[in-house]
Amino acid sequence: MTVQDQRLAEVQTPALLLDEAKMTRNIDRLAAHVGGKGVMLRPHLKTAKSTDVARRVLTDGTGPATVSTLAEAEVFAEMGVRDIIYAVGITPDKLGRVAALRDKGCDLSVLLDSVAQAQAVAEASARLGQAIPALIELDCDGHRSGVAPGDPVLVEIGRILHEGAAELRGVLTHAGESYEMTGRDVHRALAEVERAAAVGAAETLRAAGLPCPVVSIGSTPTAHAIEDLTGVTEVRAGVYVFFDLVQAGIGACQQDDIALSVLTTVIGHQQQKGWVITDAGWMAMSRDRGTAAHAVDQGYGVVCDEAGQPIPGLTVIKANQEHGIIAAREGYEGEVPDLPLGTRLRILPNHACATAAQYGAYHVIPSAPGAPLLTWPRFGGW
Numbered sequence: 001m002t003v004q005d006q007r008l009a010e011v012q013t014p015a016l017l018l019d020e021a022k023m024t025r026n027i028d029r030l031a032a033h034v035g036g037k038g039v040m041l042r043p044h045l046k047t048a049k050s051t052d053v054a055r056r057v058l059t060d061g062t063g064p065a066t067v068s069t070l071a072e073a074e075v076f077a078e079m080g081v082r083d084i085i086y087a088v089g090i091t092p093d094k095l096g097r098v099a100a101l102r103d104k105g106c107d108l109s110v111l112l113d114s115v116a117q118a119q120a121v122a123e124a125s126a127r128l129g130q131a132i133p134a135l136i137e138l139d140c141d142g143h144r145s146g147v148a149p150g151d152p153v154l155v156e157i158g159r160i161l162h163e164g165a166a167e168l169r170g171v172l173t174h175a176g177e178s179y180e181m182t183g184r185d186v187h188r189a190l191a192e193v194e195r196a197a198a199v200g201a202a203e204t205l206r207a208a209g210l211p212c213p214v215v216s217i218g219s220t221p222t223a224h225a226i227e228d229l230t231g232v233t234e235v236r237a238g239v240y241v242f243f244d245l246v247q248a249g250i251g252a253c254q255q256d257d258i259a260l261s262v263l264t265t266v267i268g269h270q271q272q273k274g275w276v277i278t279d280a281g282w283m284a285m286s287r288d289r290g291t292a293a294h295a296v297d298q299g300y301g302v303v304c305d306e307a308g309q310p311i312p313g314l315t316v317i318k319a320n321q322e323h324g325i326i327a328a329r330e331g332y333e334g335e336v337p338d339l340p341l342g343t344r345l346r347i348l349p350n351h352a353c354a355t356a357a358q359y360g361a362y363h364v365i366p367s368a369p370g371a372p373l374l375t376w377p378r379f380g381g382w
């Protein structure tokens with residue numbers, strides 16, 4: 001029997017399952033929303049970390065794409081992706097790897113938000129004899145790194161790149177704070193903040209006589225909610241391919257859209273405590289407790305039956321390294337089914353990126369009913 005012939009019942013647990021039909025629906029939904037507004041979608045491949053998933057996300061397999069590590073850039077460039085933004089602040093020691101990928105024909109650009117980084121990119125460009133393209137990161141919502149809107153350092157950085165040997169490619173921002181807020185209307189308002197910050201910075205650069213061809217915005221919640229994309233050249237998002245309980249909790253998707261789950265087996269009980277113990281602890285689910293502050297705390301994950309149907313009232317309330325503890329959530333008074341030793345369950349994850357990172361492969365439940373499982377390898381590292 002080849003791996004391709006595998007059936008769900010034969011997969012050893014814990015294992016990472018990917019529902020291809022849900023994934024495809026998620027991919028198509030955002031592509032239609034952004035594409036319908038005449039703007040390019042630049043998927044972020046940091047959650048996927050898989051060439052099989054990338055082939056389904058990227059329109060023609062050559063890009064555009066966003067990555068969060070140079071390891072991703074290297075794997076996807078090898079696969080044939082030709083247009084990549086490495087969207088984590090660049091450090092001088094990484095520029096050799098950037099240049100090596102560019103030499104191989106991949107248009108890889110870098111991200112920065114300081115004078116020192118701009119000088120390093122300009123110097124490396126001069127030394128290596130190739131203009132490395134750089135985007136200036138903007139902090140649209142106080143979430144993370146980036147130049148604050150209105151900070152004159154924006155133009156200073158732009159000049160160092162443009163008048164040095166580098167290439168000023170544009171501006172980029174990510175509305176990370178949208179993860180902290182709930183509801184489509186709120187996400188739409190945050191998307192407008194994101195858009196206004198990026199378009200405003202692009203106008204500032206252009207008014208200073210500098211080029212700004214790329215105006216890049218995006219996060220999964222804001223990308224789905226955005227209506228007005230005036231002045232924006234591209235939208236980025238990544239977790240939308242899979243979704244997770246955090247996204248469901250903030251209203252960016254329905255629980256039924258979550259394409260990833262962890263297959264687990266019941267390994268014991270503590271009857272008097274009402275606990276069902278499984279082999280999916282935090283090594284299988286990750287330590288992420290992203291829903292802890294939500295209106296509904298989902299513990300370490302929502303419990304479903306082996307077919308993927310949620311079992312009312314049950315979450316993973318505690319996790320040890322290799323033990324997950326399932327129990328009824330606080331206040332739940334409904335019936336809890338008997339889950340004998342050996343019962344197989346699926347757990348929906350809080351954070352798709354963190355849970356998937358624990359696994360070397362996706363076990364893919366194909367869209368075609370009854371078709372054998374597929375195995376799609378994942379990679380890690382930096």
Ligand SMILES: Cc1ncc(COP(=O)(O)O)c(C=O)c1O
Pocket residue numbers: 044066087088173174218219220221236237238239240
């Ligand atoms: C720079 C950047 N762009 C886009 C994304 C994708 O956003 P999401 O994870 O909400 O899909 C991320 C995610 O962290 C990011 O850091």
